[in-house]
Amino acid sequence: MKALLVERSIPRFAVARFASYASSEWGIRLGPLRLADIDPPVPPNEEWVEVYPVLAGICGSDLSMLEGRTSSYFEPLVSFPFIPGHEVVGRLDDGQRVVLEPVLSCTPRAISPPCSACERGDTGNCEYVSAGHLRPGLQTGYCADVGGGWSSSFIAHLSQLHRVPDSISDEEAVLIEPTASAVHAVLASGMNSASTVAVIGASTLGLCTVAALRYLGYENLLVVAAKWPIQQELALSLGADRAVKPNQLKRVLRFNTKSFMVGLHLSNGADLIFDCVGSADTISTSLEMVRPKGTVVMVGMPGVVDLDLSPLWHKEIRLQGAYTYGWEYFKETRVHSFELATNIVSAAKLGRLVSARYPLDRHEEALLHAMEAGKRDSIKVVFTPQPKTKRRTRSSAEPFKED
């Protein structure tokens, strides 16, 4: 089968990193990713099935990885060679559509009893992502044994699959995974007591966060920092009150919270800031713009940053990470992030965020487009991994997890 493969090659990662400073295109061309013809992974037992990706998204974390910018923190949590692609809507052998919950936690790893995090339903915090009968890999898309969405097929444990209702389009379905991340971030943030919320970054994750905030009941002032006109337009249509360029966000928050300026910092500021970018600059300005005792939620994957933590200490700010999804409490009911996300992608019509589709053999164009998405009036770029010829079919295993 055709697959985009990332092989362990320190020189290629290094070249990608340095080349990307000069040109994203050269970073991709010279980096560790290549289109390969390989044998598809085989389900090891009846609890695993083959999945044929219909649409597979390109995520910001994928782009960081390909440019060699991912933190070395993740090195023990991946195994090479791996096939990226964790935002996936696919079909099973019997034609059923499913979306992938990519975390490779205790259940897919056949670890029993599960760790305490998995026991609670916080699979994103699974302690054993480098153990069990699979090689290390925190998610599908980073594990050598299971493949990933940027291929014609991969394997998934039945516990990782959520059925897609017929009313949800493929475009909406491929947005379920990032929306579930946004849901998890919003529900962990304490938004209920907030009167001023800011979202920094209006790529897919930022826009999904805006949609999640409004769907999950946040009704007060919501300001989004969005670099590109398409992002500003979408942020407003998804429920933001204001969508401004990043360099105007502080001024808008100052005015709306009646703050003074104390150097670069607001004396008051937003109650809650979702940083969906994760750069040194956005984290630093988040600390400048959040109120004392406010919260900054890191939704976007950060890298290694140089940061002055004095304001965090002095203003007693809560800096919180938000990773993936799991079982949540919403309106006093235990519900899975993917279920809420499925509702949100439909209600907010998030399928419109899918701006471009590429086959695997045009992966360089696709990745470049994804890197320049905002500039090119785009949000989400996806792969359409299936070849034009008919797929082979196999009998299905047990029924998948109900949503």
Add this chain to the structure above:
Amino acid sequence: MLFWKGEGFGLEHLPPSSRVIYPPEPVPPLLNPRAAIRRALEEPLGDCKPLSALLKPDMKLTIAFDDISLPLPPMRSPDIRQLVIETILEMAAEAGVDDVVLIAALAVHRRMTEAELRHALGSRIYNSFAPHGLLMQHDACDEDNIVLLGHTEAGEAVEINKRAADSDLLVYVNINLVSMDGGHKSVATGLSSYRSLRYHHNPATLSKSRSFMDHHHSELHHSNWRMGRLIAKSGVSVFQIETTLNTNTFPEQFGFLQRREWEWSAKDRAAYLATSTLLSRTPVQLRRRLFHSIRSPHAMASVQAGEVEAVHERTIHHIHRQQLVQVDGQTDVLAVGLPYISPYNVNSILNPILVASLGLGYFFNLYKGKPLVRPGGVMIIHHPTPYEFDIVQHPSYIDFFEQVLTETKDPVEMSEKYEEAFAMDPWYTHLYRTGHAYHGVHPFYMWYWCTHALEHLGAVIIVGGDKRAVHRMGFKVASTFNDALEMATDVVGADPSVTYLHTPPLLLAEVK
């Protein structure tokens, strides 16, 4: 024809049948300003004693003066305020007056810098008063130093500076650059609180001011007159000193700027070419600094003192003597070129809101009788209209431009929905009171100043303006004057009448 275009100028071709309105020649200045000032103080107009008779030992004397917004451009030293105040202080010293305070009558304008105060008053006055805290800048937000004098017959609350109100004599030193200035507006606005300003600095009042330059037909002035009369009735004794300037506006090396084009000598042509070439190769920040360093040779043309209304009528006579031009009929299209400076950006940037205010608030209102342009006509403004703001002088303008104007351009709607939040914003208030920022409400006033024009005109086209900035204000942008004229025909029809208002130097069109 030469057109001002912000920090620069250029020549434009007008259609063959265009009308050009030039300002009159500058009237001769007073030969001996100090003597004229002394005479005015001793021969007051109206029911008023000479100043020397009003000055007594043990009295509380306050001298208020016009702020940085006048004159434009700033004049060469010695400034009129210095000349007048030195004379007053000499007389006060002769009379044994010890308790003297000077107040810059800012209303909600920005505080003046030390350099600006020194330029206006001279270093001798500055050094004598400032170190001792006797040179103040009026603070419209200082609740401890604002006093309510009463309400006019129209229910307007009149609040003014406490020191001024408590003084035995309040002398106001005024520079009347245009006929909008002076009269009761000096004290009633210049030393007012924000609360009092609201009664006349609002869209309804300004819409009925037709024009600002004709106080008999200006609701803005009617309100100020009511307030001024109440101030007098409440026992505040005001000795008004008003001066006018001639229109010798630009230094000789820029003399071509105030001569009619067909009168340009070879030297003028050479100066124009050299200047415009040099400017085109100079970065805008440097151009701005060069222009703002210009000191105008305009000189005192008259000085009168005494009772406010009597003084002001004489002042108006002198302004008309210098500036009034008789114009036959209105025009379909009025073209203007805006210079780099307005009353509200001395030593700063003419941001988009100030461009609108200068063009539609001031230049549109340079009329008596009827507007120069007919109802539904078009105004074409030349100015680059940079999408640029001075964060020190105009912080609230940025939020006004980015937030308020994106939601509404309607002065009434913005006054109801947004004005108070800006006026009461604690940070803006802090910057106004302690820094050099205009009050948070000021951008609203600039927009309200355009109300009459916005109601009257069919379209506003800005030639050479920044597209985003111009569109944000609801206007159209044209790359060239010819394009603007072409666009204007969509509004006023084919073959429109075109009038070019060739100012500065200033003029006032009396339209029959």
